[in-house]
Amino acid sequence: xxxxxxxxxxxxxxxxxxxxxxxxxxxxxxxxxxxxxxxxxxxxxxxxxxxxxxxxxxxxxxxxxxxxxxxxxxxxxxxxxxxxxxxxxxxxxxxxxxxxxxxxxxxxxxxxxxxxxxxxxxxxxxxxxxxxxxxxxxxxxxxxxxxxxxxxxxxxxxxxxxxxxxxxxxxxxxxxxxxxxxxxxxxxxxxxxxxxxxxxxxxxxxxxxxxxxxxxxxxxxxxxxxxxx
Amino acid sequence: xxxxxxxxxxxxxxxxxxxxxxxxxxxxxxxxxxxxxxxxxxxxxxxxxxxxxxxxxxxxxxxxxxxxxxxxxxxxxxxxxxxxxxxxxxxxxxxxxxxxxxxxxxxxxxxxxxxxxxxxxxxxxxxxxxxxxxxxxxxxxxxxxxxxxxxxxxxxxxxxxxxxxxxxxxxxxxxxxxxxxxxxxxxxxxxxxxxxxxxxxxxxxxxxxxxxxxxxxxxxxxxxxxxxxxxxxxxxxxxxxxxxxxxxxxxxxxxxxxxxxxxxxxxxxxxxxxxxxxxxxxxxxxxxxxxx
Numbered sequence: 262x263x264x265x266x267x268x269x270x271x272x273x274x275x276x277x278x279x280x281x282x283x284x285x286x287x288x289x290x291x292x293x294x295x296x297x298x299x300x301x302x303x304x305x306x307x308x309x310x311x312x313x314x315x316x317x318x319x320x321x322x323x324x325x326x327x328x329x330x331x332x333x334x335x336x337x338x339x340x341x342x343x344x345x346x347x348x349x350x351x352x353x354x355x356x357x358x359x360x361x362x363x364x365x366x367x368x369x370x371x372x373x374x375x376x377x378x379x380x381x382x383x384x385x386x387x388x389x390x391x392x393x394x395x396x397x398x399x400x401x402x403x404x405x406x407x408x409x410x411x412x413x414x415x416x417x418x419x420x421x422x423x424x425x426x427x428x429x430x431x432x433x434x435x436x437x438x439x440x441x442x443x444x445x446x447x448x449x450x451x452x453x454x455x456x457x458x459x460x461x462x463x464x465x466x467x468x469x470x471x472x473x474x475x476x477x478x479x480x481x482x483x484x485x486x487x488x489x490x
Numbered sequence: 491x492x493x494x495x496x497x498x499x500x501x502x503x504x505x506x507x508x509x510x511x512x513x514x515x516x517x518x519x520x521x522x523x524x525x526x527x528x529x530x531x532x533x534x535x536x537x538x539x540x541x542x543x544x545x546x547x548x549x550x551x552x553x554x555x556x557x558x559x560x561x562x563x564x565x566x567x568x569x570x571x572x573x574x575x576x577x578x579x580x581x582x583x584x585x586x587x588x589x590x591x592x593x594x595x596x597x598x599x600x601x602x603x604x605x606x607x608x609x610x611x612x613x614x615x616x617x618x619x620x621x622x623x624x625x626x627x628x629x630x631x632x633x634x635x636x637x638x639x640x641x642x643x644x645x646x647x648x649x650x651x652x653x654x655x656x657x658x659x660x661x662x663x664x665x666x667x668x669x670x671x672x673x674x675x676x677x678x679x680x681x682x683x684x685x686x687x688x689x690x691x692x693x694x695x696x697x698x699x700x701x702x703x704x705x706x707x708x709x710x711x712x713x714x715x716x717x718x719x720x721x722x723x724x725x726x727x728x729x730x731x732x733x734x735x736x737x738x739x740x741x742x743x744x745x746x747x748x749x750x751x752x753x754x755x756x757x758x759x760x761x762x763x764x765x766x767x768x769x770x771x772x773x774x775x776x777x778x779x780x781x782x
Contacts, residue, residue, distance in 0.1 A: 310692060311692075311782065312688070312692055312781075312782065313782060314782050332697070333696065335782070336691075336694045336695065336696050337694065338694075339691075339692060339693065339694035340693070340694030344692060350685070350689055352497065352499075352686060352689075354499040354502065355497070363497065363690070363693060364693045364694070366497070367690060367693045367694060367695040367699055368694070369699075415693075
């Protein structure tokens with residue numbers, strides 16, 4: 262599903278923030294991406310959700326070499342990837358349901374179809390009473406659930422989470438993580454970036470660890486979980 | 491209801507309220523220049539057709555001291571010439587009446603020598619050989635001048651054409667101003683909503699999808715500003731037309747527009763709107779190139 266071979270990345274003319282990264286995420290897997298703040302987790306995710314180009318190396322997404330993909334192809338690839346950000350990135354001038362609907366609207370689907378789907382998803386994340394609310398009135402945990410609903414509404418094959426639990430309490434973080442696990446059981450491949458050791462310890466998924474610009478792993482969890490892979 | 495809300499909150503930007511008025515001014519200036527151009531070219535046409543087929547023969551004053559023999563000689567030649575429809579001598583009193591507003595009654599009363607004029611209608615296309623006719627007249631009555639008004643008219647038309655060129659330049663400048671305004675508005679919008687645009691981009695929005703949001707804004711601006719500008723233009727043209735009609739001088743450019751001219755004026759806001767939308771499209775597409 263995702264394959265990196267000797268990938269390096271730099272911003273502008275700066276030093277490499279990622280160095281010789283190689284790994285593979287099989288279809289249907291669930292991986293944590295760990296590492297201290299500033300270790301390059303966000304940069305690595307940006308390469309996967311195609312917000313940044315690698316400065317060297319080979320990245321293959323869904324069997325397609327992204328370095329030679331055209332602009333239109335990149336947009337079509339992005340539609341197969343859902344992203345959840347630490348800071349939610351909800352649009353405050355739109356209602357909750359309009360935010361959730363956005364990825365399908367971008368695809369040009371008719372509102373009637375989108376609405377049914379969006380309501381269903383908001384139900385699933387437990388926010389059916391907030392459909393027409395403004396995101397500004399929601400708590401951090403609620404905002405992140407809206408963001409998750411938005412990330413999955415277009416049924417992405419790959420779901421990336423960039424510290425999605427960074428701005429919420431631990432018990433809410435665990436509930437959010439369970440949502441991701443449920444999606445994984447339904448077949449979505451997941452890469453979950455976090456530096457919350459406690460959270461990772463409670464779930465048996467293999468870890469990719471970033472330190473000193475390089476990647477180690479995947480390492481299997483100590484508790485004998487099998488992971489999915 | 492849902493789709494009327496754009497993904498980008500462009501309406502909330504601080505300069506929004508002022509923009510339709512800016513577009514209105516652009517449309518108004520463009521419309522007025524166009525109205526001026528159309529009215530001038532209509533005037534030129536009228537002058538041209540009005541003076542077409544008329545020639546004035548001027549018999550010098552020195553020759554007319556004597557009885558009307560010189561005028562009769564000239565008339566005889568004119569009436570013999572093929573292509574001349576009619577030749578009517580203008581009487582001394584009538585000539586004096588024509589000159590009175592310029593010279594005053596006293597000067598004329600003092601026996602100022604006046605040339606005699608002959609109003610001549612000629613066939614057009616093909617007309618008589620005016621060069622040969624002038625030579626013949628000068629031969630018979632030395633000093634006689636034949637004026638086909640061409641020189642005066644040509645100068646007048648040259649003047650009008652240069653005014654028209656200025657008006658055309660204004661129309662072009664107005665178009666450039668419209669483009670510059672939209673580029674500025676769109677760039678500002680792109681800067682203010684950069685994060686949202688990046689988010690849409692990451693969701694897989696095509697460049698055209700983002701561009702359409704700005705095109706929608708340009709369309710709205712064009713419609714609002716265009717309507718205001720067109721109403722102002724129409725009001726100005728009608729008012730000026732009313733005053734020009736009151737003066738009633740045949741030589742003044744008139745503003746009594748027909749349907750074609752009104753249609754041309756209505757095309758100004760449409761043109762400005764189309765220019766605005768195209769400009770917005772290419773500005774956004776160009777700016778999005780920096781996103782991978």
